[in-house]
Amino acid sequence: xxxxxxxxxxxxxxxRALRWGAVAHDGQFRKGEKTPYFEHVVAVAMILDRIGFDxxxxxxxxxxxxxxxxxxxxxxVRERFGDEVAKTVEACSExxxxxxxxxxxxxxxxxxxxxxxxGAPLEVRAVILADKLHNLLSIACDLEEGRSVWSxxxxxxxxxxxxxxxxxxxxxxxxxxxxxxxxxxxxxxxTLAKDAREGVDEPVETLxxxxx
Numbered sequence: 771x772x773x774x775x776x777x778x779x780x781x782x783x784x785x786r787a788l789r790w791g792a793v794a795h796d797g798q799f800r801k802g803e804k805t806p807y808f809e810h811v812v813a814v815a816m817i818l819d820r821i822g823f824d825x826x827x828x829x830x831x832x833x834x835x836x837x838x839x840x841x842x843x844x845x846x847v848r849e850r851f852g853d854e855v856a857k858t859v860e861a862c863s864e865x866x867x868x869x870x871x872x873x874x875x876x877x878x879x880x881x882x883x884x885x886x887x888x889g890a891p892l893e894v895r896a897v898i899l900a901d902k903l904h905n906l907l908s909i910a911c912d913l914e915e916g917r918s919v920w921s922x923x924x925x926x927x928x929x930x931x932x933x934x935x936x937x938x939x940x941x942x943x944x945x946x947x948x949x950x951x952x953x954x955x956x957x958x959x960x961t962l963a964k965d966a967r968e969g970v971d972e973p974v975e976t977l978x979x980x981x982x
Contacts, residue, residue, distance in 0.1 A: 830858035895941035899951040
């Protein structure tokens with residue numbers, strides 16, 4: 771269970787997950803960067819390990835995008851790493867295409883995933899928060915280094931920030947570790963929102979306000 775802590779420094783299972791994830795994400799890169807995408811999932815796993823989650827949650831963090839973004843199937847994850855990891859990976863995965871194989875609109879995917887996260891188990895919420903935290907850190911780092919960031923997203927900046935804040939508010943309570951992750955996410959979101967108000971990028975109307 772997520773509440774317990776596996777103190778083994780490095781297991782064969784974790785080593786296999788690292789190797790398997792590296793191969794699955796081979797050739798993928800972060801948005802607008804030459805950084806291999808695998809850097810992101812390793813960072814998510816590191817966050818989960820540092821804050822005190824057990825190996826099954828760390829491995830789920832390492833593999834959280836492997837079904838959504840590669841040809842890997844959930845059955846393959848389950849066969850190699852067990853049902854607990856597979857269930858967490860499944861809950862973290864968005865449905866990106868419709869029944870005809872066409873890519874679904876960004877906002878539809880995000881709304882559906884938010885609904886699916888209501889009442890999610892601790893393990894799932896932990897991976898979701900670690901994922902959001904690293905993405906926000908990456909955005910802040912890119913902006914600090916003078917890179918153009920927001921044009922690389924499939925939605926306006928304000929909609930992206932709305933989605934991140936909605937996710938953090940939804941899953942960021944009920945456990946001190948979740949609350950710590952959520953607090954750091956909110957700090958970064960506040961900084962990014964302040965940058966927006968000060969005209970770092972063009973102002974855009976938020977989805978939240980458009981729907982009122």
